[in-house]
Amino acid sequence: MAGCFRYLFILVVLAIVHIKKIPRKKLIIISTLRMTLQLILVGYILIYIFDHPHPLLTVGIILFMLGFAIFNVYQRTKATIQLPLKKMIALAMVIGISISLTYMMLIVLQLDPWYDPRIFIPIGGMIIGKTMTGVALGVNNLIHGMRDQKDKVEGALMLGASPKQAAKSIINEAFDSAMLPTINAMVGMGIVFLPGMMTGQIIAGQQPVTAVKYQIAVMLGVAGTVSITVLIFLHLAYKSFFNEQKQFLLSKRNPSKGDKPVEFH
Amino acid sequence: MFEIVDVEVASIFGMNHVKIEEQVTGIVGQSGSGKSTFLRLLNNLDTPSKGNIYYNDRSLVDIDPIKLRQKVVMVPQTPVIFDGTIYDNLVIGHEFCGQRSPQEKELQEMLQMLQLDKDLYINASELSGGEKQRLALGRVLLMDTAEVYLLDEPSSALDDKTAEHVLGKVIDFSKNHDKQLIMVTHDQDLAKKYADKLIKMDMYSYNVEGEKV
Numbered sequence: 001m002a003g004c005f006r007y008l009f010i011l012v013v014l015a016i017v018h019i020k021k022i023p024r025k026k027l028i029i030i031s032t033l034r035m036t037l038q039l040i041l042v043g044y045i046l047i048y049i050f051d052h053p054h055p056l057l058t059v060g061i062i063l064f065m066l067g068f069a070i071f072n073v074y075q076r077t078k079a080t081i082q083l084p085l086k087k088m089i090a091l092a093m094v095i096g097i098s099i100s101l102t103y104m105m106l107i108v109l110q111l112d113p114w115y116d117p118r119i120f121i122p123i124g125g126m127i128i129g130k131t132m133t134g135v136a137l138g139v140n141n142l143i144h145g146m147r148d149q150k151d152k153v154e155g156a157l158m159l160g161a162s163p164k165q166a167a168k169s170i171i172n173e174a175f176d177s178a179m180l181p182t183i184n185a186m187v188g189m190g191i192v193f194l195p196g197m198m199t200g201q202i203i204a205g206q207q208p209v210t211a212v213k214y215q216i217a218v219m220l221g222v223a224g225t226v227s228i229t230v231l232i233f234l235h236l237a238y239k240s241f242f243n244e245q246k247q248f249l250l251s252k253r254n255p256s257k258g259d260k261p262v263e264f265h
Numbered sequence: 266m267f268e269i270v271d272v273e274v275a276s277i278f279g280m281n282h283v284k285i286e287e288q289v290t291g292i293v294g295q296s297g298s299g300k301s302t303f304l305r306l307l308n309n310l311d312t313p314s315k316g317n318i319y320y321n322d323r324s325l326v327d328i329d330p331i332k333l334r335q336k337v338v339m340v341p342q343t344p345v346i347f348d349g350t351i352y353d354n355l356v357i358g359h360e361f362c363g364q365r366s367p368q369e370k371e372l373q374e375m376l377q378m379l380q381l382d383k384d385l386y387i388n389a390s391e392l393s394g395g396e397k398q399r400l401a402l403g404r405v406l407l408m409d410t411a412e413v414y415l416l417d418e419p420s421s422a423l424d425d426k427t428a429e430h431v432l433g434k435v436i437d438f439s440k441n442h443d444k445q446l447i448m449v450t451h452d453q454d455l456a457k458k459y460a461d462k463l464i465k466m467d468m469y470s471y472n473v474e475g476e477k478v
């Protein structure tokens with residue numbers, strides 16, 4: 001019965017939306033329902049997995065989350081992106097996240113067994129989620145940077161720059177913007193907000209110091225993973241804006257036969 | 266030395282056979298006739314739909330494009346200014362080409378030659394349009410790797426008097442340093458005055474030819 005009180009929040013939100021005539025009522029109801037159903041489902045799945053730990057189950061769940069994250073990045077990219085760029089997003093996320101998770105679970109947290117689902121799955125999920133946000137920002141900023149600074153990129157080529165030199169400042173800016181949320185989160189951590197994981201552990205009865213240790217490991221893991229993944233992506237992706245003749249595709253007037261489309265508006 | 270053979274850029278222009286071997290070549294024609302597009306081909310920023318372009322008897326498609334652009338450097342119609350100071354902007358070409366930056370004195374002399382009386386260490390974004398244009402010119406003139414300068418309307422943002430002075434200096438400089446100059450301009454008189462050869466682009470003709478002045 002007491003459980004119902006928590007939905008009072010959403011009724012308050014609905015009331016406000018109704019009074020203010022904001023056209024979001026249906027969306028709020030649907031997302032509330034979805035969240036409830038999804039979490040209940042996840043709860044049951046986790047209970048099953050924790051009771052029957054198996055390496056394939058852990059890896060399977062991680063792969064599922066990874067696939068979902070990759071797909072989510074495609075959707076969050078405002079420009080319609082083309083296949084070559086999509087492949088690079090997927091490749092960077094698979095490589096970056098695999099390396100980081102392996103390092104995190106085996107060396108930093110020294111899980112025993114290595115596939116311990118109680119730790120691997122939630123921490124893996126957090127890292128994948130944050131990386132997804134970072135990569136989406138990186139993709140958007142790379143595309144916008146290339147588009148907005150077309151003349152600078154081509155101006156550099158005219159002076160004999162390699163595509164890498166010509167794209168350098170855009171790559172750096174895209175990297176910064178992808179890292180910014182993670183850096184801000186680290187700076188504000190513990191002061192502005194208590195991270196969800198720590199809160200959860202403390203509520204569940206853990207010593208705050210233990211919770212803090214995990215939180216530090218996770219934050220460093222997130223920062224490392226986001227930077228590796230975004231870096232891999234950017235260094236693969238800038239090339240797709242140039243062709244074999246090192247011409248800048250967004251500025252060309254007379255597209256050649258072999259030119260692959262990069263992106264459309 | 267450029268040689269253009271049967272080149273065509275879809276629906277913009279065509280050129281049967283033109284050799285560019287003179288020291289100063291002017292490219293003239295109404296706006297929209299394809300002057301900028303032609304320069305872009307010489308810098309290998311675009312590839313013609315048909316035909317071949319040779320630089321010193323080698324087809325552009327067989328030359329490493331980066332090496333080509335280090336020798337055949339281009340100043341676009343709208344000058345590009347990079348983040349940083351005037352100094353940063355003057356030496357960025359050297360950086361791209363992996364060359365040592367020139368001495369400050371050399372940079373100052375270049376600014377003087379182009380009548381750009383500014384401190385090397387002010388932010389380049391503060392310059393006016395005409396000043397930016399001269400900065401972009403100075404930057405390529407300083408490049409030791411350059412053999413040919415491609416200039417797209419290099420005086421479009423300058424007043425007549427400054428334009429005449431600056432162009433005169435640019436041409437003297439190219440001659441003294443034995444560099445070839447290929448220059449787009451919409452000012453026929455100016456072109457006739459300075460150029461050894463004129464290439465006239467025409468919107469309605471697909472057979473552009475060069476003529477000696």
Ligand SMILES: Nc1ncnc2c1ncn2[C@@H]1O[C@H](COP(=O)(O)OP(=O)(O)O)[C@@H](O)[C@H]1O
Binds near residue numbers: 254
């Ligand atoms: N970015 C572009 N993409 C496609 N066509 C272009 C582009 N810029 C210019 N054009 C077209 O190419 C033609 C030639 O342009 P341009 O070479 O800039 O002429 P000019 O320099 O002689 O004024 C024009 O018809 C113009 O509309």
Ligand SMILES: [Mg+2]
Binds near residue numbers: 300301302342417
């Ligand atoms: Mg033009």
